[in-house]
Amino acid sequence: MGKAIALREDYDAARVRSFARRSRHAAQFRRLLALAVIYGGSTLGEAAPLAGNGPTDRSGLGSAL
Secondary structure (H helix, E strand, O other), rough: OOOOOOOOOOOOHHHHHHHHHHOOHHHHHHHHHHHHHHHOOOHHHHHHHHHOOOOOOHHHHHOOO
């Protein structure tokens, strides 16, 4: 299993969601929304489908972190 990556402490779920709402790019919107879900307490596996990845393919979201 991989090593955990710490999230930035100066952001929270609401702030990341506000960045997503302002995004004009669909892929960026999905990645930011997935990160907001993680900030809200969900796992990477739960957030991966929101980023456009399947439940077992977390590579796209992991690279966004």
